[in-house]
Amino acid sequence: MRESQAIQRLRRIATSPAALGLADDTALLDGLVLTHDSIAEGVHFLPADPAASVGWKLVTVNLSDLAAKGASPAAALLSLALSGDDAWDMSFLDGIEAACESYGLALVGGDTIALPAGAPRVFGLTAIGRAGERVPLRKGGKDGDVLWLIGTLGDSAAGLELLREDGASTGPLVDIYRRPVPLLAPGQVLAPHAHAMMDVSDGLLLDAMRLAEASALNAEIDLDAIPLSKAFIAERGESLDARLFAATGGDDYALLVAMPPDVDPLSLSLPRGTTIARIGTLAAEGSLLSLSSGGSPVPLPEHLGHEHRGNSPA
Ligand code: TPS
Incomplete structure (x- = not known):
């Protein structure tokens, strides 16, 4: 199942x-x-x-x-x-x-x-x-919301690959795989303003699709805008392939936020050093999830993220 x-x-x-x-x-x-x-x-x-x-x-x-x-x-x-x-x-x-x-x-x-x-x-x-004064759910996204991502993507999945190649690997990517940092303070600052919010545990593309679906909207994501860490770039580069790896690997524990367009999260008092990027929008038009890079559409990869399934053939 x-x-x-x-x-x-x-x-x-x-x-x-x-x-x-x-x-x-x-x-x-x-x-x-x-x-x-x-x-x-x-x-x-x-x-x-x-x-x-x-x-x-x-x-x-x-x-x-x-x-x-x-x-x-x-x-x-x-x-x-x-x-x-x-x-x-x-x-x-x-x-x-x-x-x-x-x-x-x-x-x-x-x-x-x-x-x-x-x-x-x-x-x-x-x-x-x-609970704080507001609890943003997955389903609260509105037409025209801006999608923001807090944290970087792909570090943990890249760390896991390093460990699979060589169990003795060490370094920042392996540390992030083993010891994720929950973004509690940014979440508390953003929640009162956010229409929708969820953490990215299964992969950005799968989780963004779930947020869009729950909100009965469509998500457009600019792969070029996805935040990558220096350690990730040093290991895998910044090519479209590397970005797709980062957007589907999962285990990120970043936050995906749908904000009304008139709220600029950069003006809120996020903790110093918070990585935040504007990665896309939610819209009534379009398909459930669409991707772009360099201003051109990018086809959806076969695997959008991590989904658990049992061993039966069905
Ligand atoms: C040994 N992985 C497993 S569960 C999951 C991801 C990305 C999504 C979050 O889990 N193999 C090993 N360790 C890993 N972390 C992965 C694969 C990747 P859940 O949906 O249960 O919250």
Whole structure:
């Protein structure tokens, strides 16, 4: 089964208004923003990744969903699966502790089980945030909105490729793959002004298409405007191919924001050093997602991003 098929079925179960029709990355309940992300060995992290970085990543990918709603971190529940390797498990918890402390998230409970011998590691975390004055959803985009991207794209996917080629690779790209930084402060500054916001975890093109679809609009993206880091450019260059790689790789934890055209996010008090770029627009006309580079249209690549699917042939 594909992820999208599973979600269709889940929508008939998750009928509470808090679930937002499962059309967002979070649920909203009594002023709280709720999210849950899991992290599995071989799917989200490599068996050789340092245990502390896996713990860090579990917390920060959840915080990224809170960031996209402009929420402030409050509390977390951890689903911990002990692997039998005590040093690994202790170090994993060090990573959980470091991330919780860094971002003011209080671990308040959860559950611990022991994995069967040899089973791949899987962990889950529920993060709970306090909503700000406005919670921008995926579906709030309006005709004529400007699409802004906060953060850079492709670093993590490039880091993963380096690790796949040579597990001993180090450097900024590998660090970003292993230790994403949730953009909480920018999210809180932008949320009161944004029509729609989401984090880019599955790849910009797939996530932008989801935002456009949820808003019943069409997204146009200028690939030349996609922000790339110096480390990414040094590794892969800035060609159209490199930009398409960056726009589809995923694991970025950047923020995609649909802003009314009369709001200039550069005039808001974003933290010093925030990378922000105007990458496109939302429009009533056009196709769900269209790309351009050098002023010419670019055909959509076959894979727009990361979609989970089971092993059955369907
Ligand atoms: C070992 N990847 C896995 S899940 C995901 C991406 C881009 C999207 C976000 O996950 N292989 C390894 N590690 C990785 N991180 C990837 C592949 C790439 P979700 O949709 O579950 O939030």
